[in-house]
Amino acid sequence: MDFKSQNFKIYLGSAYLFIFLTGAYFLLINFEIGSLTSYDLIKENRDLILEYKENNIFIMTAIFFIIIIFLNIMMCPMFIPTVVIGFVFGKWLGTLILVFGNTIGGAILYLLAKTFFSSIIEKKFAPKISKFINFFQKNELLYFMIFRFIGGGGTPYPIQNVLPVIFNMSVKNYIIATCLGIVPATFVIASLGSGIEDIIKQNTELSFVSALLSPEIYFPIIGFAVILIIAFIFKKYFFKQ
Template identity: 45%
Template sequence: MEKAKKIKIYLGTLYLLIVFIFLWFFFSKFSLNDLATYDFIKNNRDYIFKVKQNDFFLTIFLFIFFTIIWVLLLGFGSPIFLLGGFIFGKWFGTLIVTFSLTIGATILYLFASYFLKDLIIETFSKKFYSLSEKFKKNEFIFFLIYRFVGGIPFPIANILPVLFNVKLKNYFFGTFFGILPTLFVGTTLGSGIEKIINENEIAPSFFDILTSKHVYYPILGFFIILIIALIVRKINYLNKI
């Protein structure tokens, strides 16, 4: 247990150091005022698309690599699916985002299984012990449901299955297909934002953005998935998640 605590301190320190370096580098190049301007977003959209046009496969590789690092640093999924939809569009973006997040989550799961298992058990076992029996009945199906219904922050959801010793194959495919519906909707939203920027030389009003079919369809999709997830959670007695 003492070893796990030391690892936690080392990882926490490394994480904060990396975040600090990233923020320092980022804000040495850009100011908050720059980030808030429509011209900044539009110009960088043009730059990203130029890079993608010049070397499509390099863009894919860099996106996958960045996503894996992001997940390992306990980042949330929403910035990734918005960015993926923005760069790659709705259909291909969904595939790339889902694959990238699944790879990152699987690597994090392996790392947590080997180095943080005691810490995870100590922290989460009391609250989630009741789920053990459900995993034993049909590990893949229940893990698929677990991924789909959500309700747990993405970084924690990635490492929590360590409690239940989920098989690697079930973890990978359960994650891929479980998060796919939500990521499709989120990636569609990112793609819609890109279309709005491409179609407007000047910044549209918030109302115009919200009422655009590129945006309100994905938002409606989120609500539909949320309702389905709540029903599935109720049926499978996952209200404690």
């Protein structure tokens, strides 16, 4: 079988789209999107979730690890899953699950994109990041790690995962740069989820004011602001023509 043939790419893309739409369909018919993010629902089920996690820590860790890999392959946004895992596992274990899950899932997606969709990605994105390609070609490991660290300069995370296709980055450097580069932002967002869990544990109503006054919340927000400032500095002074 010719894995790079146009017909195979069409079949693979169709299968990928079918799986994505099927998953979205079952999610929508079984859950109300509003209820999934309802604070009252989360508060009512907190003890049940955490008790099950404590009694089945290895199984839960494996399940969420696989989910993170799958979400990356499906090119899903990762902010809410990161908050959820921080809520369930805490900022330390949650960060470990997320960093390794995102790294493996991103690497699998990168390999799929590089093998089957390289021409599409180059046509779509190469003109938009042409001024950055020279940086990546000089030292792909360093600059892609910086790119990850600053959140891709505002590039959506799923798109970040496939952009290295354009400069044919080695898988080894991709894995190292991703694993190191995503740690700060991942830790900050997971800490936000952990902070929400702490507020619920204290039986405090989650409001904008209570969130800002809680160190478990405002420290991650400050950390996120610092990352944004660093991203702005890098983008303005180091990634300009």
